[in-house]
Amino acid sequence: MVRSDLKMSDVTQANKLAWNASAPHHKNSKEWQRLVEGFATPGFSTFDETLTACLKDVGIEGRSVVQVCCNNGREVLSLRSHGVTRALGLDQSQAFIAQAEELNQIAKTDFEFLCADVYDLPSNLAQQFDIALITIGVLNWMPDLPRFFEVVAGLLAPGGHLVIYETHPILDMFEPTSDKPFEVANSYFRKDPYVDTAAIVYEGEQVDAVSESYWFPHTIGDVLNGCIAAGLQIAQFKEYPHSNREVEYDIYDGHNQQVPMCFTLIGRKI
Numbered sequence: 001m002v003r004s005d006l007k008m009s010d011v012t013q014a015n016k017l018a019w020n021a022s023a024p025h026h027k028n029s030k031e032w033q034r035l036v037e038g039f040a041t042p043g044f045s046t047f048d049e050t051l052t053a054c055l056k057d058v059g060i061e062g063r064s065v066v067q068v069c070c071n072n073g074r075e076v077l078s079l080r081s082h083g084v085t086r087a088l089g090l091d092q093s094q095a096f097i098a099q100a101e102e103l104n105q106i107a108k109t110d111f112e113f114l115c116a117d118v119y120d121l122p123s124n125l126a127q128q129f130d131i132a133l134i135t136i137g138v139l140n141w142m143p144d145l146p147r148f149f150e151v152v153a154g155l156l157a158p159g160g161h162l163v164i165y166e167t168h169p170i171l172d173m174f175e176p177t178s179d180k181p182f183e184v185a186n187s188y189f190r191k192d193p194y195v196d197t198a199a200i201v202y203e204g205e206q207v208d209a210v211s212e213s214y215w216f217p218h219t220i221g222d223v224l225n226g227c228i229a230a231g232l233q234i235a236q237f238k239e240y241p242h243s244n245r246e247v248e249y250d251i252y253d254g255h256n257q258q259v260p261m262c263f264t265l266i267g268r269k270i
């Protein structure tokens, strides 16, 4: 549920504007150059060990995959080198979908990209995929998590799998760039969204502010219960000590008293 004074469509529209405005910063980066050079070479993949192992557990070779909120398509295009035969990337930011199409020209795959709000997808996508993939930094843009999982489960054929590789919600209890980054700053159970006007970048660059965006905290329980309510059986759930977040969160990595920093989940559509 969205906070009572916020309309769901206003939130998704605001987030879309903020992501579109941030897209040029992502293109003007070393990471973009790495992707351009990488996808020109067969076998290139951006997946780390954790995601690779999780996808191996599910078995993705020869499968059809939909990535929900695919951003610039780097992961959709990486699927090619892991044996995926059909893939679709969805994202509501036309600026990032344009970047994905550009990388696809370089990678020369027949994978597809679609610009669409996940809460308003075309009906012809229903039950079309063996695997739905959700990675780093997607769940918290979702104002209505139960509805989001219903939509994602609806994309899967019966027996299909949802694979999530996400940041751990416990990290939202800390403010890594504050004076006291190791003090608990926010409740794990906070419901109100974090509202930000900073451009959405990953590497800590100083860039101009953009319009407001809304980041919705969800607990691990919210994630598990959202999947279960959407008819997904939890087949695997793992937490990890390493960071898959923006660089400022690296300060929480590598401690003896370690907080969980990310998680994977595999769900099977019953």
Ligand SMILES: C[S@@+](CC[C@H](N)C(=O)[O-])C[C@H]1O[C@@H](n2cnc3c(N)ncnc32)[C@H](O)[C@@H]1O
Pocket (backbone or CB within 6 Å): 012, 015, 016, 019, 069, 070, 071, 072, 073, 074, 075, 090, 091, 092, 093, 096, 116, 117, 118, 119, 134, 135, 136, 137, 138, 141, 142
């Ligand atoms: C952090 S990015 C995902 C990055 C991706 N996991 C990766 O590692 O390359 C989050 C994406 O979610 C998209 N998004 C947010 N709300 C959405 C919605 N309602 N429908 C579709 N896409 C949405 C944004 O446009 C953005 O590209």
